[in-house]
Amino acid sequence: MVESKTHDTKFRVGLFVTCLVDLMRPAVGHATLKLLEDAGCDVGIPVTQTCCGQPAYNAGDAKDARTIAAQVIETFEPFEYVVTPSGSCASMLKIHYPNLFKNEIDWKSRAENLAAKTFELSSFLTDVLNQKIFHAPCSGKTTYHDGCSGLRELGIKRQPRVLLEQAGGIELVEAKEAESCCGFGGLFCVKHADVSTHIVDAKIDDIQKTGAGLLLGGDLGCLLNIAGRLHRRGIDIQVRHFAEVLSGHDQTVPAIGAEEQTKETSS
Amino acid sequence: MSTARSHILSTIRTALGRTALNDARQADLQAHLKNPKPRVIPARGQGSREALIERFIDEARRADASVERIGGFADIPENVAEYLGRSNRFGKDIKLKITPEEALKNVDWQDFGENHLDFGAASPDDDVSIAIAYAGVAETGTLAMVSGPNCPVSLHFLVETQIVVLVESAIIGPYEEVWGLLRKQNNKVLMPRAVNFITGPSRTADIEQTLLLGAHGPKNLHILVVRNG
């Protein structure tokens, strides 16, 4: 367990950082930690966390998904809240874990308890904490991609936008197809890579119409997919997780897939 | 009882984890069938008399029907002549087929001449039909045509131009009221052979999603809303 500094604490929060953030982009984890600490939370980071089990679950491997889920439940049970910077992982814990254990009375109850106290980051900051953000992020035209799980399973739409608007300095331009799938779909993006690429191309064409220089979102899987295709197509739009902008980490960390940049070129 | 029938029914019951429903449950369900209840009636299917008439006309026009309000049945021939003349269709050889309803037989059709006008079911040579609607559903500007000896179904589909007479008092709000009216008639078999709900002229968008009026059914639908029927 790694503990955050505690001062005038509101809640004891377990940070479920997600495997993609953990392995691919720790900056999002640091940004999330900062946002939670700034909001007065006492954050614990269990070091035994690995994955929520979504890849197995979506592939039809319910047995292994259950094993991983049981581990997650045990690890995060002691916390008052569990917060994660991913709509799809939050949805896995909130919506699908109770389903995985639906025929096991005790485990189902434990899964339901965990589900009730798990939140996606923007939802936790707005719906639970009503937190105000005071960081002034980079200015410029920005647009937002709504990850499918967060949007359709958890109703996350308004929350990241409220936070971004509060922070000021961002000119948020809505893409017409902000809610359309980016084609990631977990294993789908490699199983049906050509179809996935076609879908992300449609997404990118739509994003370009906004004139935005920065794309934000709340799911790293989506963002890696979109950024990867943007880079391959040579399109100059930066991609970040919204937590990076709200916490100020965008000032020091290159955008997703971008090379190291000097301070002058970073925003 | 056919083998297939008993097999299908038994597969259904096995899948549902039971045998046939018991008598009490069947009686329950049967009672509901004999006394059906509406579910959600949208606000657009409700309103005052005048509001429903206005709504019917708006919605029908939205669906590309043309609509005119006239005083009584006596005004029909003049309006029909004007409408057909306006569209400059058919010329001298026009053939009208009219539903054999007394109210229409009693109208003065002399301007059209015997050779161009007859009463009965439509034939492929007929150009224009005239029928009386059973009801007008204000909710979506939809005509309810009910088949019978005085309202053959072919009139609604075989002609190029369909003219429908709708008496104001027959305009109702939601579709459910049509069922109520039919049930009130208390016929031995509730339903006629056909209840045709018609909303505008026929259309298709099957070719490159281009919307075109006049697919197989009529190309034109003209509705005469009659104040005194």
Place this chain on the structure above:
Amino acid sequence: MKPAVDSFSDNARDALKDVKLQDALERLSHGFPEKRRKAIERLPEFDDLRDAARDLKNHVLEHLDFYLERFEEKVIEAGGTVHWARDAAEAQEIIVGLCRDHNAKTVTKSKSMIGEEIAINEHLEAAGITPVETDMGEYIIQLRNEPPSHLIAPAIHLSKDQVGDTFRDNHTHLSKARPLEEPRVLLDEARDILRERFINADVGITGANMLVAETGSLVIVTNEGNADLTMTLPKVHIAVASIEKIVPTLEDASTILRVLARSATGQDMSVYTSIVTGPKRDDDLDGPGAFHVVLLDSGRAAMLGRPMREMLRCIRCAACLNHCPVYKSIGGHAYGWVYSGPMGAALVPNLLGVHNARALPHASTLCGTCEDVCPVRIPIPKLLRLLRQRDFMTESAFSVNKRAMRLWARIAARPRLYRCLHKIFAGLFGKGAGRYTHLPFLRKWTVTRDFPAPAKKSFIDDISLRKCNKK
């Protein structure tokens, strides 16, 4: 239509390269969804109606045997005949038999997905009977010998030029040089030709959108009026419908009608919604002398006992197709059988067997838009996951796919091993920033996308280290 689901990946690849198809799908993307949205804006009660539609269909499925028996009673009372068919073969035999009984030479047909499912046209032709599709889209694809590519717009994959070429090739009695560029001209030509067929048909075959138990009625919905001409002019009307199409009462039918056209084409009501009951009455001036309904099971009854039952609520509106990112990329033919898009991906494995349609449950990003727009609230992603579970369980333990997944899962369940293996991975591939244009183990990704470089150190390792340093 012979299923070609196994070649889904190849089909999809071909579809992505088909320029005309891609143009057509682009048109679809901007057409139906926008129209649906506008229609719903004008109906504040839409979501309540969806709930009511879901509830009434659930009720029917729970009591399907009762309602089928009531429906049959009422059809007979009205002077019609009900036939029961366990599978496609029985349905084919019944329908061909009825046509033979009435010495039918030509049969007009209105659009019926069940008709496609049982491949009735092939069997009629084999019996020396000529079936003529009358729905404009179905007519066009019949001439081209193609299956439908969409539930309600069967020829949506074609350009007007392709339609023009088809007419030129097939309507050989007309001048070869005539202009066939405009949709209006094409439509008028088809209307004239089909009018003759309507008038001369011996038998009319339709599907049914709904079967009403209260009255023994069929509800049949079109915009063209072709179904009405099909079932009014010939002396015999045969309707074929699957057993789950039942609704209890006329009021229930009205509820479904309110969500059907809006979800399908964005119309408040289709032009022709016809409720037909039995053959012509003694004093009717027109109508068929004989009325037959063929009720088809073909796998539906068996679905009732499983979570898959929810798929039986489907009212075939195609909203899920119109909003699916996968369908909008590849069209309907790629799915390999009669039903495509999200509803096809969930239904076809149930009808053909999971092992005969393995690709379909995976032909989805699980984005959930289908469930969002479904007028009867079918949780298609949940059903696809269940099918994926069935597929995973029956998949060979030696398959690469299964072994890789099990390996990942085993590692994820062992935190120490996970961390240790990750350190090796990060050591090999981790960078401070930047990306890869090629990764051998992620070849399918890097063919078309750069892969943002993994971190040199995981978040967990980094935060643990910081804490240690702080101490």
